[in-house]
Amino acid sequence: MEALSRVVLLEQFPNSMIKVFCEVLQAEAGTRCASLTAASVALADAGIPMKDMVAACAAGKIDGQVVLDLGKKEDNFGEADVPLAITAHDEEIVLLQMDGALSKSEFEKAVALAKKGSKEVYKLQKEALKRRYQALKPELKVVRKEIKIEDGHPMEVSK
DSSP: OGGGGGTBOGGGSTTOOOOOOOOOSSOSSOHHHHHHHHHHHHHHHTTOOBSSOEEEEEEEEETTEEEESOOHHHHHHSSEEEEEEEETTTOOEEEEOOEEOOOHHHHHHHHHHHHHHHHHHHHHHHHHHHHHHHHHGGGOOOOOEEEEEETTEEEEEEO
């Protein structure tokens, strides 16, 4: 997933490789966008240093109309498909692909729709991570320990 290399702080991992493997068990279309979005959340959750998140969404053309988030039939039998991934904060495009044919104005509309959809996906990514760590908060109690020296031997006393 080359798109993730734009956000992972690779310089902190010299002579190393971070391997991202996504297996889609059931799909209704959008596997590329879903995998990239999920991988970005997984890396953040694993504590991999990143400068931003990657969020993805696709737009396409069906029945002469440019639409957002194609379903399986629309993806397979539509006129065009434009998966796009952006970095959340500076909106840098890190993945852009087009299958099918679009006019310049349709392409621009598809990119604008996919960017808008990706921004919504980012909100969901951020909320998912917040919920995860809020749920863990009670488990992350800090135990203050005090060390006493008695008869020349250290003794740990928890508080």
